[in-house]
Amino acid sequence: MIIAKTITETRKIIAHAHTTGKSIGLVPTMGALHDGHLSLIRACRTQCDYTVVSIFVNPTQFGPNEDCDRYPRTFDADSAACEKLNVDLIFAPDTNEMYPQQNLTWIIPEKLGDHLCGASRPGFFRGVCTVVSKLFHIIQPDVAYFGRKDAQQLAVIRHMVADLNFPVEIRPIDTVREPDGLAMSSRNAYLTPEQRIQASCLYQALTLARDLITAGQKNPDTIIQALKKRIENQPDTKIDYISIVDNDLMHPVSTIDAPVTIALAVHLGPARLIDNIMVDPNSQKP
């Protein structure tokens, strides 16, 4: 396994892999790898000839009062986990390598990035699109893997790739969960043991939504109120949003008669956690 810290070195290695006709897969991460990331890497290893994992905590997707500085950085453990999975290349640039000068060119996902997480984190998807575009241009992967846990990010990236004709195929990978249902996230590390127990209410709320839809409930507001109650039952939670949206533009639906995503973001102590599930009201009948 090679660890490359510079763009020049990475381009050279990738160019060689390309000339040998290998298909290249990219798993973009901010490190602090957990089982969710590892399932992306495993999919990549199975489906591509050459697996690249990028590890970069991207400052341009964090707001001024967010957790960029305290975001967990565990490079040695990450690198060992990648080695164990036979990753071919880790691209781990520092901030100066990725942003050597003031960045003036930004990629903006209109109408896709201004609600849900985009509403509470202005500039977040601008930063995500811009850094993912940079990574795509540096690595030039044939396939890139994104987790379904970040459902809006996945929608934004899919539209970016289509709108800008990136020669990259986006493959989404299902959310990996703890035994109690909590979605794997690097930010779970922020939780105290007590908060960790409370955190299972997010997935419980999502399964409640699925049950209600399966039972025939078509009114999103009724469902959202039920979920709100379930989550607010836990003393340390503060709801950012709960929303029932279509699967393409992720905009709120007024009635549930087609597949939807139930998406939520909840502050729990120092952590802001997100989760979602997709539900098809027509195929989930028991």
Next chain:
Amino acid sequence: MIIAKTITETRKIIAHAHTTGKSIGLVPTMGALHDGHLSLIRACRTQCDYTVVSIFVNPTQFGPNEDCDRYPRTFDADSAACEKLNVDLIFAPDTNEMYPQQNLTWIIPEKLGDHLCGASRPGFFRGVCTVVSKLFHIIQPDVAYFGRKDAQQLAVIRHMVADLNFPVEIRPIDTVREPDGLAMSSRNAYLTPEQRIQASCLYQALTLARDLITAGQKNPDTIIQALKKRIENQPDTKIDYISIVDNDLMHPVSTIDAPVTIALAVHLGPARLIDNIMVDPNSQKP
């Protein structure tokens, strides 16, 4: 010479050229080819193994009251000119091929695209960056050629390529001029014979600026006033802007002690014409 109208076909042809190890050059145009374009194509032919000319009048870079609909379309003549210069591939998509759905992802050049032409044409550079990015992803050129006549566009594209790590080298080509100095432009076709004569005042003004700087004039305002007078001497002119800017971010300078670009845009009857020259105050002494 191949003429491809679809992205799928173009990707296939380009992939083949890539596997044979050919260097690929792209000359992006909106058609209505003139000698300026042809000099870009000639440079590409000399410097690259495989020359692609794209011809696409990009609607997203035109404002609602601009000349998108009446922009000259001369495909047969363009195609004949390309054939004569041994172009390998013309990529000539229609609007539906380039924008099959509502475009939601845009590339925005902050601080670079909001003055000069960006001020009088809001959204222009957003459209340019977005379509150039699409063309780069479709053609995947090693080198792309842009004319110096569109100086701000060149600066915006260069910053976009650097900021987003596009694996493309941008090569600027000098402006080609008519015998009386008028810069070649597809929009010169809008001029009446009388306006065409008046149009030479743009280049006369630029050379006047060069002479003043060479003679030691360091005050941009003094120079701009002199240019204004020269241009307003022609009855059908209406100045959009005259500006003396640095060569990187194209922002106005307060004194001329390093290389600058004198850039102007002038309405002349139905045409809005732009032109510019670069002047180095330290090397132009007679």
